[in-house]
Amino acid sequence: MDIKKLNIAVLLPCLNEEGAIGNTVSAFKQELPEAKIYVYDNNSTDNTLNEAKTAGAIVRQELRPGKGEVVRRMFSDIDADVYVMADGDETYDTSCIQTLINTLVSSHLDMVIGTRSTPTKAYPKGHILGNKAFSALINKFFDAKLTDVFSGYRVMSRRFVKTIPIISDGFQIETELTVHALHHKLPILEIPTNYQSRPEGTKSKLRTYSDGIKILSFIIYLIRDIKPLLFFSFLSFLFIVASMILGIPVIIDFIHTGLVERVPTAILASSIGIISIISLFTGLILDNVTKGRMNLVLLNYKNHYPVNSYEKV
Template structure:
């Protein structure tokens, strides 16, 4: 079996290389898997692309900026039986990747998502507004509207099978892609599993989230999808 890591990167010079090197490639290969690491350069203006290549990733350029655009390009290029996604900024513990793989292989999960709230959030890793209000509120809203049972709908470290990817209809171009995926996983009756993770303080690069505008975009997406 083959495992594909897909990492979007927009101006992550100084951290993307460290993030790539945190992937436990040898450990995964020792378990009998082939590994490929794909970084989608989302039209960066710094040295992100070269740094990612030097760290061992295959880099693809996606000129259309947007979280969803970057991931859709990466999924298109991925050739693995299992796909693992995570951000380039060092916040997600890619060193835990084998736990995600084992959930899929041993427990026959189709879609595995990390949970920062069932795990640990390092000091300074998440703004208080997000930790105590924004993320819990959005998670609860999504669970109620779509009859789900997630503990952390916005955790960006996820793994799924190629078959699961093909079943999910992923079309969003921007940050809405994150909740589109968890809704699709539930509505397509995929077997969903969660894993507690340690969420790290951002290692560098430029922050991409805008608390109020991105929060409203997620609320608007959920309401439109549910009622219109």
């Protein structure tokens, strides 16, 4: 497959990446001279826009703050056969991009993730630990073996980009892309790539703790949304345990005395027990709704782009 025949779009969401965005654009232009490179600026206050234009990128803006907002706009606006998404901070290895694209096309995949090496200077320890923890959590719930769910270096097919309903607004976007592919059992693959330090004078926008909490909250939201029976069954279990802890002593007292001496506790235990039953049935109902929605997404996915479309290029 000659990738020169493909319509390739390189998508670079960025915010205040002066000193890095120009080199990032130039590096991708060198590796993919036929590709169109789009820089979507998210309200930068430095020279990011001019630097990207000078380097030869097509520059557009998304005023709503947040990386997820930018990616949603890019996926909606740009039409291509293959989409390359990376950060504009000059940390990803562009020399392997042709390998990533060739793997996507030749193996008929929907997403190839460029996993990052983790040298200490380039990748803070807090980020490494968080990535491993969240990767393990996602792998557990979705029966996967991914190593870097937060990598922003991804090559994606047109049908994947055009059929994913993005709902995240910030740094949760990589999690959403990954979980969407895992949940719908779409073909994806990880390929190791080099990861280097940001240029001096530039600063990461990711805040380890606050953004980590947002990502964890988003993962819980996705689990509730995608696996409602599991989520609400767990809640039901917690409620029934609480109900038993409160109610068993009341029952024991009644057996011994024939009286319900702790009426408020009895009422509370009964109420929590009812909530437990409601939670279980809520999970059962939402599970059927989720399966129906999943079928619609897959039908749209299958009809949107033929599996062997690349062979026609």
